[in-house]
Amino acid sequence: MPALQLLGLLAIRLNGQYERCVAEHGAASADNINGVTGPCYTVMMWAGAFSLGFITVIAATVIVGFVLGVTDGRARHRFAHGRWVYAIVVGIAGPWAMFAYALAYGLGRLLPALRPPEYRPPPSVAAQHQGWIEAIHLYQRLAKGEPPPTVVAPGFIGPGAIYLDAPFTYSRFYGTTVSYEQGGTFVYGSPAVVTGAVVGNLIGGSIARSRAASLAQAQWREFAYVRVIVTSTTTWCCLSGRWLAFDHDVVLSYSIDGLNCILSFADVEPLRLSGPSIWCHAVMFAYARYGPSQWQQAPFLHPLREAVHGAAGPSPWGQQAEPAHG
Numbered sequence: 001m002p003a004l005q006l007l008g009l010l011a012i013r014l015n016g017q018y019e020r021c022v023a024e025h026g027a028a029s030a031d032n033i034n035g036v037t038g039p040c041y042t043v044m045m046w047a048g049a050f051s052l053g054f055i056t057v058i059a060a061t062v063i064v065g066f067v068l069g070v071t072d073g074r075a076r077h078r079f080a081h082g083r084w085v086y087a088i089v090v091g092i093a094g095p096w097a098m099f100a101y102a103l104a105y106g107l108g109r110l111l112p113a114l115r116p117p118e119y120r121p122p123p124s125v126a127a128q129h130q131g132w133i134e135a136i137h138l139y140q141r142l143a144k145g146e147p148p149p150t151v152v153a154p155g156f157i158g159p160g161a162i163y164l165d166a167p168f169t170y171s172r173f174y175g176t177t178v179s180y181e182q183g184g185t186f187v188y189g190s191p192a193v194v195t196g197a198v199v200g201n202l203i204g205g206s207i208a209r210s211r212a213a214s215l216a217q218a219q220w221r222e223f224a225y226v227r228v229i230v231t232s233t234t235t236w237c238c239l240s241g242r243w244l245a246f247d248h249d250v251v252l253s254y255s256i257d258g259l260n261c262i263l264s265f266a267d268v269e270p271l272r273l274s275g276p277s278i279w280c281h282a283v284m285f286a287y288a289r290y291g292p293s294q295w296q297q298a299p300f301l302h303p304l305r306e307a308v309h310g311a312a313g314p315s316p317w318g319q320q321a322e323p324a325h326g
Contacts, residue, residue, distance in 0.1 A: 014047035073108020135279030164230035
């Protein structure tokens with residue numbers, strides 16, 4: 001807005017120069033005849049350009065002020081959002097824009113108030129919340145003494161009833177051995193050249209060793225999307241067409257870390273499963289491992305116990321959990 005004043009002054013000055021030029025040389029001095037321009041032609045073109053720009057900017061700021069005024073009025077915001085210094089600057093530099101804003105703000109206050117947009121969580125968060133709600137319902141059903149619900153799992157031929165069939169992200173935690181090549185360099189030249197080559201070779205070898213050590217240390221590996229089947233005795237993971245069996249009775253510990261459930265074993269690498277159905281898996285694992293009379297005491301089910309008894313409130317993903325029934 002302050003820069004607009006400079007544009008206006010330039011337009012006024014150039015228009016004055018054009019009028020003086022025409023008064024001195026006559027009206028024909030601003031004509032362009034067959035490529036031959038009069039002495040006032042260039043001044044006329046610049047004066048017209050600056051005048052048009054000034055009018056265009058004024059029209060644009062008036063429109064913007066009007067739209068903002070109606071929007072703020074309907075949203076029931078404070079006038080100019082309470083930013084009085086900015087309002088004064090705009091009022092001095094562009095009184096027409098402030099007048100349009102004030103008029104539209106009053107009109108917006110008379111119109112129905114705008115409703116705030118409804119929050120819609122991302123699909124991943126919505127899926128996680130839905131999995132949490134399903135786990136609460138499953139917990140309540142088993143707590144009433146009802147048998148666990150079974151599902152049909154096409155393509156699975158393992159033994160026993162199936163209590164869960166869902167997609168998960170699969171990974172394993174272990175270290176490994178990583179080999180690297182120590183490059184050799186043959187250099188012929190001055191001492192400076194040979195010294196530089198030796199130093200570069202040492203630096204390259206150090207970087208290769210550090211990278212190999214980082215890759216070899218224990219970390220989560222083998223990331224893949226798998227189909228997980230839970231029966232009364234086993235959690236099955238279909239990895240690249242192969243069914244891997246993880247028996248519940250050999251699990252040393254079961255924990256939930258954020259969006260992951262982690263199963264540790266005595267003889268094999270820990271297993272991590274991630275996905276919206278981790279809490280359903282936790283309920284069914286506790287029920288299968290500890291039996292109908294003790295499964296509710298599993299420590300990793302503490303958040304679900306609180307939710308079922310109305311103490312947890314929101315789910316782990318920031319949405320309101322459904323209240324317990326019965």
